[in-house]
Amino acid sequence: MIRSPDNDKLKTIRKLATKSWREKLNLFVAEGEDLVAAAERAGWEPRFVLRAGEDVEPELLHAVSALGSGSRVIGVYEQRWAPLGGDLSVWLHAVEDPGNVGTIIRSAHGLADGPVILGPGCADPFSPKAVRATMGSLFARPPARAAFEELAGVRVALDAAAADPLGELSAPVVLCLGAEREGLASALLEAADATARIPLRAGGPESLNVAMTAAIALYEAANRMAGHG
């Protein structure tokens, strides 16, 4: 039973709250019973797991929680990145909000067979907030990373100003989404194989939240590729 805050495992967990340490150690933290169970289901061997009252005094575990939610279980895992692939995947550019990145990983796990591919400027998917937002999908479907030029398949850029909604699609398709405000840079829009918008009501907002756009585009693309479009 760990009884000192100077314990090495607790020190590691504290370090992993920062991106620089996560990169240096190639590790990340999953907080809570649900996430640790999801890791186990997906066959991930933890570096270590600490359970409050079993391995460590509860107050000491609470004190190292990055989410401030008083987790009773914390697991530490090695970072893994997936290869590109699948008939349908998502590429993100400069999506800085970790909650959005994590939520999109969860949505893609539910709606597509390929990974979420992180381009430049995205939030770290292994940050505590992003991991939490994946609700375990991070373990079942780790993210990939690539520059736009490395993407294979039909690259469809989602753009609120595009002329048309999603049309006919044939695999492999990569849905490309940009930052919340700026959207995709014009150079990327030009380089994409197609652009598409989510049809919105006149007089409504100019765009939806990037995670909503991703969810709807994944849903629509999956439907169309399954022949229900």
Added chain:
Amino acid sequence: MIRSPDNDKLKTIRKLATKSWREKLNLFVAEGEDLVAAAERAGWEPRFVLRAGEDVEPELLHAVSALGSGSRVIGVYEQRWAPLGGDLSVWLHAVEDPGNVGTIIRSAHGLADGPVILGPGCADPFSPKAVRATMGSLFARPPARAAFEELAGVRVALDAAAADPLGELSAPVVLCLGAEREGLASALLEAADATARIPLRAGGPESLNVAMTAAIALYEAANRMAGHG
């Protein structure tokens, strides 16, 4: 120019960070140029607006920001609730995350003609985080509030365990969604006129984030009601 933190307007903004004061004063805060501009576009008269360097010393305005983002403009407005109505609206039960509530208000503004209706246990849509997440849609389309029994129209309960996806719909339709984990209580599922699920891949997550489910359901329902289903 306000130069003292004891100024009454600054005191009011500080109070409005808590729900109890928001309810007592029937006011709320919108932080940032975009939100204040959205309020103006929607014809909302502010109780007052403070601009850094113009009406108030910048540091004093930063100090009262609930979002910690160093807003240069803060507006204070009276809370308004919309009546029920529209061909397509959303009812939420126990959606406790203010970001989810705000994002759903934005999505519904983009995809439906009716309001987001808050049932019991939902986050306050006038909290700083929720207001920010609406990206201004709160002003264009204020939320409503009602118990399930008060809803008019075809009440379609979204439920990850439902047998079928959304089918044919005729207006008015109210999409009903429950809390992130528990979903809707079984009594509500039974009382609903129909249940529907968002089809997810086998082996994927059991459900999507509630805001993603709402966005996809709104998109699909709007399509079907427009005859493109």
